[in-house]
Amino acid sequence: MTTTSTETGAGALLRDWRERRGLSQLQLALGADSSARHISFIETGRSRPGQDLLLRLAEHLDIPVRERNSLLLAAGYAPHYAETPLDDPALDALRSGMEQLLAAHEPYPALIVDGTYRVLAANRGIALLLDGVDPALLAPPMNAMRITLHPQGLAPRIxxxxxxxxxxxxxxxxxxxxxxxxxxxxxxxEVHGYPVPAEDESQDASALFPFALPLRFEHGGRVLSFLSTISTFNTPMDVTVSELAMETFLPADPETASYLREVLP
Structure with missing residues (x-):
């Protein structure tokens, strides 16, 4: 990799992220303790930014951790953030904590996914809802979006x-x-291309739950209603950790709560 191509690559990436965030060069410079002239020189490849400046710019632009490493590599620097496998002993405490959270949320469903919605862990509440799903969709690596929207997945019961x-x-x-x-x-x-039911075959839940959109799901001869929340780690310093998300489903009505406590005591 030549110096010119490295600098041009970093500049192009920086400009792309700045434009995504809707910031001018001056706004970015003020936020990162630099100058608009210097930002311009970096974006056009006329100046090679220091590593510390790149990290400040990435922080101000709220660039995802994985992409911060890509920006550093494009500028000729080593990655700043590790990418530790989830099963690495270094993440034992984190993994144990997530497993405790999943178990504590029972009998209500909860799962942990990565940045592409690959299911990394789930509790008994999720396993209950997966009854009847095509086994091919449940083969590793399971994908939450695919399982939910595929016609052989959960879609027919939503x-x-x-x-x-x-x-x-x-x-x-x-x-x-x-x-x-x-x-x-x-x-x-892929999931956008899955078949969509006719308008009159899908129930509008807005009137029933005006405060938030619920997931209305058939199970065991009754309709369960859930509200979904998503949690991520604050200020992650590892690529793997930065892409983890826990989705928890709360009962949206007393009937759903009572049913889940009954079947998953």
Whole structure:
């Protein structure tokens, strides 16, 4: 890699992230204790930024941790953030803590996914909902988006599928706008292409739950209603940790809570 191509690569990446965030060169410079002239020189490849400056710029632009490493590599520096496998002993405490959170959320469903919605762990509440899903979708590596929206997955039992599908696709679109991830984009194109039910076959849950969109799901001859929350780690310093997310499902009505306590005591 030549010096010119390295600098040009870093500058192009920086400009792309700045434009994604809707900032001018002056706004970025003020936020990162630099100058608009220096930012301009970096973006055009006329100046090679120092590592500390790149990290400040990445922090101000809220660039994902994995992409910060890519920016550093493009500028000729070593990656700053490690990417530790989740099963590495160094993450034993973190993994144990997540498993405790999953178990503590029972009987309500909860799972942990990575940046492409690959299921890394789940509790008994999730296992209960997966009854009847095509075994091929449950073969490792399981993918939460694929399982939810595939016609051989959960989709036929989701009573408000059109609404929930739109919510999930919008979530993926926002994520794609924030990160450079070809696997995520490929997953989006795949699940977006799954068949969609006719309008009159999908229940509108807005009238029933005006405060938040629920997941309305058939199970055991009754309809369960859940509200979803997503948690991530604050200020992650590792690529793997930065991409972990825990999704928990809370009962949206007393009937759902009572049913889950009954079947998963």
């Amino acid at each position: 009573r408000n599928l059109r609404q929930w599908r739109a919510h999930l696709l919008e979530q993926m679109e926002r994520q794609i706008a924030l990160v450079r991830s070809e696997p995520l984009r490929a997953l989006y194109e």
